Amino acid sequence: MDKEGDSMEALKGLQPERVFYYFEEISRIPRGSGNTDGISSYLMGFAEKHGLWAHRDDANNVIIRKDASAGCEKAAAVILQGHCDMVCEKKPGSRHNFLRDPLKLRVDGDLVYAEDTTLGGDDGIALAYILAILEDDSIVHPALEAVITTDEEIGLLGAAALDYSLLKGRLMLNLDSEEEGILLAGCAGGMTGKTRIPVHYGEVSAEWFEVQICGLTGGHSGSEIDKNRANSNLLAGRLLYCLDQQFEYVLGELEGGTKDNAIPRETALLVGIDGENEDELLAAVRRLDAELKREYRGCDGNVELSVQKKGGGVKPGLNPISLQKVIFYLMNVPNGVIKMSGEIQGLVETSCNLGIMKLQPEEFYCCSSVRSSVGSAKEAVSDRICYLTEFLGGDYEVEGAYPAWEYQEKSPFRDRVAAVCEKLSGRRPEIEVIHAGLECGLFYENLPGLECVSMGPDLRDIHTTEETMSVSSVQRVYELVLEILKEQAAAI
Numbered sequence: 001m002d003k004e005g006d007s008m009e010a011l012k013g014l015q016p017e018r019v020f021y022y023f024e025e026i027s028r029i030p031r032g033s034g035n036t037d038g039i040s041s042y043l044m045g046f047a048e049k050h051g052l053w054a055h056r057d058d059a060n061n062v063i064i065r066k067d068a069s070a071g072c073e074k075a076a077a078v079i080l081q082g083h084c085d086m087v088c089e090k091k092p093g094s095r096h097n098f099l100r101d102p103l104k105l106r107v108d109g110d111l112v113y114a115e116d117t118t119l120g121g122d123d124g125i126a127l128a129y130i131l132a133i134l135e136d137d138s139i140v141h142p143a144l145e146a147v148i149t150t151d152e153e154i155g156l157l158g159a160a161a162l163d164y165s166l167l168k169g170r171l172m173l174n175l176d177s178e179e180e181g182i183l184l185a186g187c188a189g190g191m192t193g194k195t196r197i198p199v200h201y202g203e204v205s206a207e208w209f210e211v212q213i214c215g216l217t218g219g220h221s222g223s224e225i226d227k228n229r230a231n232s233n234l235l236a237g238r239l240l241y242c243l244d245q246q247f248e249y250v251l252g253e254l255e256g257g258t259k260d261n262a263i264p265r266e267t268a269l270l271v272g273i274d275g276e277n278e279d280e281l282l283a284a285v286r287r288l289d290a291e292l293k294r295e296y297r298g299c300d301g302n303v304e305l306s307v308q309k310k311g312g313g314v315k316p317g318l319n320p321i322s323l324q325k326v327i328f329y330l331m332n333v334p335n336g337v338i339k340m341s342g343e344i345q346g347l348v349e350t351s352c353n354l355g356i357m358k359l360q361p362e363e364f365y366c367c368s369s370v371r372s373s374v375g376s377a378k379e380a381v382s383d384r385i386c387y388l389t390e391f392l393g394g395d396y397e398v399e400g401a402y403p404a405w406e407y408q409e410k411s412p413f414r415d416r417v418a419a420v421c422e423k424l425s426g427r428r429p430e431i432e433v434i435h436a437g438l439e440c441g442l443f444y445e446n447l448p449g450l451e452c453v454s455m456g457p458d459l460r461d462i463h464t465t466e467e468t469m470s471v472s473s474v475q476r477v478y479e480l481v482l483e484i485l486k487e488q489a490a491a492i
Contacts (some may be wrong), residue, residue, distance in 0.1 A: 010105040011112070014471055016132065023112075023128035027120060028102040028419075031087035035099060036060040036150040037160075043127075043148055046092045050135055059161035059226065060084075060218045064146040066080060066134055072489035075142035077169035080133065080481075082126020082176055083152035083159075083439065086256040087259060087463040092214075092266075111246050112469040122462040123152070126175035129478060133485070140483040145169045152176075152439055153261065153463075155192050155400020159439040164446040172414045173481065174440050177456035180221075180473045181425065184454035185414060186407035186433035188222065188349075189378055189441055189482075190371040190400075193385045197325055197364040199393030204250045206272030206318035208310040211239065211283060213256070214305040218265035221353035221369050221465050222436025225263070226337055228299040232256050233357040234268040235292065235332025235367075239269070239488070242284055242329060248275045250317030251326065260355035260369040261461045265359070270310070271442050272317050282307055325392045326364050330357075333368070334384050339377065348435040350377040352385075364394075372437060373404045394435075405441035405452070407433050413451035415490065420483050424476075455480075 031039040039061040047054030053065045062084075068075060088098040096104075102474040113119055130146045141413055145167055150158035169367035171244075177184050185259045218224075227315060233256040241248055249271050256267025273281055287303040296303055318326065334352040341347040349372055356367035368385060372378035389396040409471040415430070421429040440452045457473035460466070 001109045010107050014107070015475060017126045018135065019474060019478055020370060022131040023124055024105060025113070025478060026107055026127050028103070030099055031085055031120070032098045032184060033085040033151050033154040035175045036085055039357040040150065043084070046126040049288070052134065053477070057161065057163060060150045063166055064134060066146070068143040069140045069460045069489060070280070072140065072142050074492045075143060075154060075489045076152050076491070077143035077144045077391060078141070078488055079167060079169040080130050081147045081149070081172055081439065081443070082123045082130060083149045084123070085126055085151050085153050085426065086120035086122065086124060087118050087153050087262065088100045088461065089118045089148055089262070089465055090216055091229040091465045092197060097246050103424060107471070108490060110471050112471060113327060113468045117174045117465060119277070119467040120464065121230050121459045121467060122178065123176045125457060125459075125469060125474060127277040129175055129481060132478070133481070139482060139485065140489050142489045143169070147446060149439060152260070154433060156402045156437065156439050157400055157441060159442040160400070160402065164443070166448060170438055170447060170449050170451065172440070172443060172450060172452040173484065174452060175456050176438060176455035177454045178459035180458050180477055181421070181427070182432050184412065184428045184434055184438070185431050185439060186413070187405045187438040188373045188433055188435045189380060189402055190377065190437040191402070193368045193370055193382050193387045194397050194399065195329070195366040195385065195394055197389060197392050198291035199322035199325065199330065199359070199364050200319050201361070202319050203314050204272050205274045205312070205314045206317070207278065207312045208252065208270060208272050210308045210310055211269045211271060211285060212306045212308070213239070213267045213303070214265065214306075215302040217302075218263045218464055219461070220238040220264050220436060221261045221351070222371055223434065225351045225353060225435065226348050229263055230292065230296050230300040231335055231354060232264045233354045234330065234335055235303070236269055236357070237327060239285070239288055240327050241269070241331055242288055243281070246284060247273065247280055249277070251323050251359070252315050252317045252353050255358045257354070257356045259463070260367045261353065262355055264355055266299070272315065276310070285398040295367060318404065326359070329364070329366070329388060329392060332388055334381050335368070338381055341373065344433055347373070347433060349373055350436065352381050352382060352476045371437060373433070373435070375404065402437060403441045405438060405444050408451070411451045414453050416487060417453045417484055422489055423482060424480055424483060436455040
């Protein structure tokens, strides 16, 4: 089915109808991280309309309860869990305003996407599943506790603020995974590390040039950190070092990345030079551009460095000491895969992503996402950033620390979910532990005895403007969730 149209029409006729109806509904509500009042109000309104008990806390988390189907009251309750916020990225030149504009949904064959922006399938599809289930009284299920959290994408902040004493269930389906046929049974813990290094400027008369680093793939800093994709912020540091070895210059502006948990795709610099060094600047940028294209062949070969002359004049530029601090930090900050797991083949154990970097009037600000399935290793990477920051005279703080979700060797609930998957698909699902962070770790820490499985339909290129969601996969996974609930309702 090929459909093109505005978001009012894009998903009409797709099955399961109510799942896509609710996905379209929530796509009209701006719900970027930190902007969740609207979506939380919508969820509370839904609960009131359907006569369901609901609770909303100060973090905008929403819990909705639904009693078990008749005859299933003795079955153990199941928690259905997802988050309502989304990563807001848009293509260069897009005029989309994430604070007020609805997403423009499009359907191309089996794929749903949003025009010029991220789709929000991560984790909007969880909300669509949950709402469709809660409204349908024909579905056979045990008692349900729907837990919809906020600000997951900026450090699992909603889950960290949740009052877990409100939850009775100890079996949980987390619907925040992006690959059908894989059941997640563990994930890394993480934290956000913030660096602030004081800098000083002086008024400088120079010829000014803007250097753009763009064309990178980017992606999720957990699931894509091992794909050898370039980090535009680190490339900017490399360029600054290269220029520093050839001639004197001043740095007026430096900015790259928008999310600590997204591998940055674009970074911009404004450098001031003596006009006599223009040819050297252009040659250095061309040389590094060619080197990077060779180095990232096969994984990020579309990297592009470009230069635009902005004219002469007097502008603020970093003094030499501040410039060296910026270069030193970018040349030494931990980034990428730090260590692979010694126990699970192919699993990244520890990593770091310099996701946000901005030169401000009084400080050089950087924000990194640190992840590890080993708590001490996570702290060790954070300590490295802290030491580097303080060595350069700056301040370092940690926000949004969350624990790892440890793999359980024995889990009857996971076994039941896997058996249902095999019954419906004809093949046994893969059980995996991932490097990305999931809210399951906080639920696992706060609900003793919790058994948890994370699953979801096929989503591709999440956190980027190329994000897509498979229609057929959404259909199959919805059928799977309904069958899991039916089987659990019968397990008395």
